[in-house]
Amino acid sequence: MQADFDRSLFRSEPTAEDILAANAQIQKHELTITSIQSQMNQLMLDLQRLRKEQLKHVDEIRFHKGIISLARRIPEELLSKIFEHCIEDGWTRAPIVVGHVCSMWRLATRAPRVWSRVYVDCDSPVVVDRLRFWLSRACSSPLHITITASSMVASSTFTNVMAILGSRADQWRSLSIDIPTLYELSSCIQECDFNMNNLAELWIRVEILRAGNPNDNNADALELKSFFRLARAPKLHAIRYTCNVIPSIPIFPSHIRDLHLTTFESPIWRPLSAASLFVLLEDLPELQCFTMSMPLMYARPFVPVPDFTRTVTLSKLESLTMYGPTDLNGLLSHLLVPALRRLHLRSLEDLGYRQHSLGPSLLRLIENSVPPLELLELHDVDLSPEYFARCFTATPVLRELRLHESSISDATLNLLNGPSGLCPRLTRLDMRWCGLLRGTALVDLVRSRHVEPGAPSGEVGVSKSDLIAEVAVINCCFVGERDVLDLARMTTCRVVMRDGDDYCQ
Secondary structure, X not given: OHHHOOHHHHHOOOOHHHHHHHHHHHHHHHHHHHHHHHHHHHHHHHHHHHHHHHHHHHHHHXXXXXXXXXXXXXXXXXXXXXXXXXXXXXXXXXXHHHOOOOHHHHHHOOOHHHHOEEEEEOOOOOHHHHHHHHHHHHOOOOEEEEEEOOOOOOHHXXXXXXXXXXXXXXXXXXXXXXXXXXXXXXXXXXXXXXXXOOOOEEEEEEEOOOOOOOOOHHHOOOHHHHHOOXXXXXXXXXXXXXXXXXXXXXXXXXXXXEEEEEEOOOOOOOOOEHHHHHHHHHOOOOOOEEEEEOOOXXXXXXXXXXXXXXXXXXXXXXXXXXXXXXXXXXHHHHEEOOOOOEEEEEEOOOOOOOOOOHHHHHHHHHHHHOOOOOEEEEEOOOOOHHHHHHHHHOOOOOOEEEEEOOOOOHHHHHHHOOOOOOOOOOOEEEEEOOOOOEHHHHHHHHHHOOOOOOOOOOOOOOOOOOOOOEEEEEOOOEOOHHHHHHHHHHOEEEOOOOOOOOOOO
16 A cells, blocks of 8 residues: 555655645544454454353263263262272272262262271361261271371370270271371270271381380380280281381280281381391291381391391291391391292392302201292392302292392303203293393293193103293393394293382382
């Protein structure tokens, strides 16, 4: 439009005619802009109207999708099971929250087992009312109870809570108590003056403060042994006990079969000692599974057994897991475990070299006990070639070998080769961060035990040893892609961790 003006108009003073013409053009364009703005305003109004209409349709779609959604079509039984898993994962308010979603979900929460996990927060001012409501919904379903409290909770609260829970004692299946100090724990347990005929598992987490006399027996949870004895809790078989220090006296019921013991301190006034562990174990003749996790950093070093000939016999122990510093493995030489099938040795330390003290201790355990050991796991602990060979010789029924950050060599692994190799029942290998192991050694091992299809029994080529059913190779720098492919042609080969149940997780 500016092209309608002559450029010469800008080179001289405008005349009256030029001024009139310019003003006319200005008015014309202003009117046009006003008209365009009106059209834009109308379009914006139309756009808003269309957006509102669009949202109405979106709401209608959402409503009708809700009618046919999977959440509404899931059977009530399955919904109840999903809600149970939510509670197991720690969402304690799940039954209340999901009941507000829709009528179908509300119906699913009517199942008593959805309310079977009872979380009792003793610091809550409505703990008694909430507990009564929860138990009324749980009806006669088995109860899994968790009790938490701070040091500010009055003893009367424990009395009221345990009186209500005690009326349902026959429904108890598991009891978890997470309390900061021994005083509150004693106040809680002393209210359990009734039979718990169906209680199977007990979880305790407590902290014991320093006592004036380190040998004072009152500085331990003595009530566990008396209030959960065989006559009171005949089906109790498993205890998980987490405390800052190790118990100095036997505090666990003698009839339990599974004990998980976790401590995270070794103070001057009560150091971690082999003698304390032996006192605990000698009082548990029925023990079948023992797991202990000990601290890495000590205020006072681990106290070994002064008598090298002392032994503790655990005739029914089938699984032993030791998770702690390297010197904790010295306990092995003092154990007599003729029924042991699974041995897990896991160190908190990454020393970067072989722990020479482990070999003699492990070998003495195996040679003295002669157990039917089927699984051996060495996690960040290592043996010398000599002790690897002697342990392999002493474990003829070993079926699974797990080595994590081991210096095992090709020559040592070759001892397992062939129809007449050591550990003839070995079927699973799990090698991780084994920096000296070559892939060709693994391929040779699997091939040496491989039975050619159609080979008659008794002829050359038929292995007297079991086939290797699975090989896991993770972060072993000398195992290449070709080795993995060769292994995969003969057996199952894993190069990643398992989902969920992997021992590294």
